[in-house]
Amino acid sequence: MLTVVKQNFNFFIQALKVSIMSAMEYKVSFLIQAVFMFINNGFFLVFWSVVFNINDGKLQDLEFDYILLLWSIPVISYGVTYFFFGGVTQLNTYIITGQMDSFMLQPKNPILNVITSKCYFSACGDLIYGLVIGIVASKYNIIKLLIIIISGIFGSVFYVSTEIILRAISVWLKDTENIANKYKDTLLTTFSNYPESIFSKGIKLILYTVVPAGYISFLPIKIFYSLDFRFSFIIIAVGILYLAAAILVFNKAMKCYESGNSISMKM
Amino acid sequence: MMINVQNLSKDFKVSKKLGLFKKENEVLHAVQNVSFKIEKGEIVAFIGPNGAGKSTTIKMLTGIIHPTSGNIEIDGLNPSTDRKKLAYNIGCMFGQKSQLYMHLSVIDSLRLLGSIYDMPKQEIDLRISEIAELFKIEHLLDKTVRKLSLGQRMICEIAGSILHSPDIIFLDEPTIGLDIVAKVRIREIILKLNQEKNTTIFLTSHDVSDVEALCNRIIVINNGVIVNDSSIEHLKETYLNKKQIQIYYSKKVGNIITPKYSIVNAFENKIVSEIDTSKENIGDALTYFSSFGNISDIQIVSTPMEEIIKKIYEERKIV
Ligand SMILES: Nc1ncnc2c1ncn2[C@@H]1O[C@H](COP(=O)(O)OP(=O)(O)OP(=O)(O)O)[C@@H](O)[C@H]1O
Numbered sequence A: 001m002l003t004v005v006k007q008n009f010n011f012f013i014q015a016l017k018v019s020i021m022s023a024m025e026y027k028v029s030f031l032i033q034a035v036f037m038f039i040n041n042g043f044f045l046v047f048w049s050v051v052f053n054i055n056d057g058k059l060q061d062l063e064f065d066y067i068l069l070l071w072s073i074p075v076i077s078y079g080v081t082y083f084f085f086g087g088v089t090q091l092n093t094y095i096i097t098g099q100m101d102s103f104m105l106q107p108k109n110p111i112l113n114v115i116t117s118k119c120y121f122s123a124c125g126d127l128i129y130g131l132v133i134g135i136v137a138s139k140y141n142i143i144k145l146l147i148i149i150i151s152g153i154f155g156s157v158f159y160v161s162t163e164i165i166l167r168a169i170s171v172w173l174k175d176t177e178n179i180a181n182k183y184k185d186t187l188l189t190t191f192s193n194y195p196e197s198i199f200s201k202g203i204k205l206i207l208y209t210v211v212p213a214g215y216i217s218f219l220p221i222k223i224f225y226s227l228d229f230r231f232s233f234i235i236i237a238v239g240i241l242y243l244a245a246a247i248l249v250f251n252k253a254m255k256c257y258e259s260g261n262s263i264s265m266k267m
Numbered sequence B: 001m002m003i004n005v006q007n008l009s010k011d012f013k014v015s016k017k018l019g020l021f022k023k024e025n026e027v028l029h030a031v032q033n034v035s036f037k038i039e040k041g042e043i044v045a046f047i048g049p050n051g052a053g054k055s056t057t058i059k060m061l062t063g064i065i066h067p068t069s070g071n072i073e074i075d076g077l078n079p080s081t082d083r084k085k086l087a088y089n090i091g092c093m094f095g096q097k098s099q100l101y102m103h104l105s106v107i108d109s110l111r112l113l114g115s116i117y118d119m120p121k122q123e124i125d126l127r128i129s130e131i132a133e134l135f136k137i138e139h140l141l142d143k144t145v146r147k148l149s150l151g152q153r154m155i156c157e158i159a160g161s162i163l164h165s166p167d168i169i170f171l172d173e174p175t176i177g178l179d180i181v182a183k184v185r186i187r188e189i190i191l192k193l194n195q196e197k198n199t200t201i202f203l204t205s206h207d208v209s210d211v212e213a214l215c216n217r218i219i220v221i222n223n224g225v226i227v228n229d230s231s232i233e234h235l236k237e238t239y240l241n242k243k244q245i246q247i248y249y250s251k252k253v254g255n256i257i258t259p260k261y262s263i264v265n266a267f268e269n270k271i272v273s274e275i276d277t278s279k280e281n282i283g284d285a286l287t288y289f290s291s292f293g294n295i296s297d298i299q300i301v302s303t304p305m306e307e308i309i310k311k312i313y314e315e316r317k318i319v
């Protein structure tokens, strides 16, 4: 058991190294993307700070810190996900075009193989951005900063699982148009960037179930303010459930995998 | 026994679009009731026309796709249920699909593959230098895979597929698109693997000279059904009782019309005759033809393998 874990971890590190090295080949284009991401994320912070200024630094009992947290933890999750596990975005393409073949030939879990097969270098920008905002929000309190970083990293579990589930579903729907992209951008990312208190009960229910925004931002922020670590058990438990569901759905999708004959190269 | 396949079948569901909304589902029987056994150390050619079901069969044997019905045992393992375990024992290379990493150098690609097979670092490097020497690709190791020529890449692909010293290698069109020099090199490599490690080799190719140069046994598949499974010798015995005699006379000879032997071709000072060696004696034929003039050169050739395979394909289509 232990050696299996060690072997998988070893492979995981190697694969990461490779996908990052591949991404580095396009340094310039990725740097440009990273810069735009900074501007884009920064724009929202400016927007919020204007709103707060108009309202004398308060909005529905919320401190500006709260907004900083909303823009720090989920952004770290996002960064970790697409920097380290960017291959997850290729899952449906791999399955539909028959590119899973080479992964299926290897004595490793195909999921691990897929998610580590690509690195979005620009996500590194998100990661740094999230960290910087996190440091500001923590007011240099190490415990609080650790809460931000750890929940940020763990949030990637929800991102990756959600991606896997959606991509597998789009295989069934024979959807090459990527509903998954739309879902991720419009729902998950957006919801996790707004304060929990603005949402109605019904929507909140959704944000703690179908769209796991609650575990990527609301609950970690609760821990941040209350230092009540019992919430972390909920996050971990639900995270494991999400991941299990993702693996289940993925295996189902692979049952229908029929390969294909398109000529392909590993990029 | 290395490979034991029994009544293997694979259906694909294909949907045809009829107009905007109407769809019709059809079942395509890509592989039907295929059975064969292969012993350790055999080199088997799996041949057939385009769309015959060769790649589909290999994908089932290697655990990439699941059979619709039938049993497969490779090295004692079932590819569908023991996929990971089996992966350590087999190597597989698809001429049409790359296994290497386009953005990496060859050596980094190979190293990553090594870690996928859980080989320790020193062992990986040792094995890479061993293979590099065997394949004569030392000078390619630092090149980026993307920048290799097709022939260079194919050799490196094979290197990647045998890094973990598998007992069996599946090669699906390993020489596709290669020039004759590269083809010969790939053949040498395949033969070496078989001779040095007694590796079992299962390969498909549309190039009959590959088959002739490498294999002791040929399995022919057409429309998903095995139509012939025999040793090359046996094929030759059944199909090769015909020999072509090409005779060159020192001077132009007149029209030779003979009821005894069939003349395939006659031109200037050359005639080509086909002789059924099970009925006629070559020596008699030569004596007979020498009576028409002074013979300056003779060539006796077997019907080329190419012709035999064409015959098998054709025979089966008529049936
Ligand atoms: N994933 C798939 N979905 C549907 N049909 C498929 C699929 N893969 C193969 N087929 C069909 O199955 C049949 C056998 O295909 P296969 O690729 O095994 O042929 P092949 O013998 O390898 O041919 P070639 O020499 O051209 O490579 C073909 O009719 C092909 O169209």
Ligand SMILES: [Mg+2]
Binding pocket: B054, B055, B056, B172
């Ligand atoms: Mg094929």
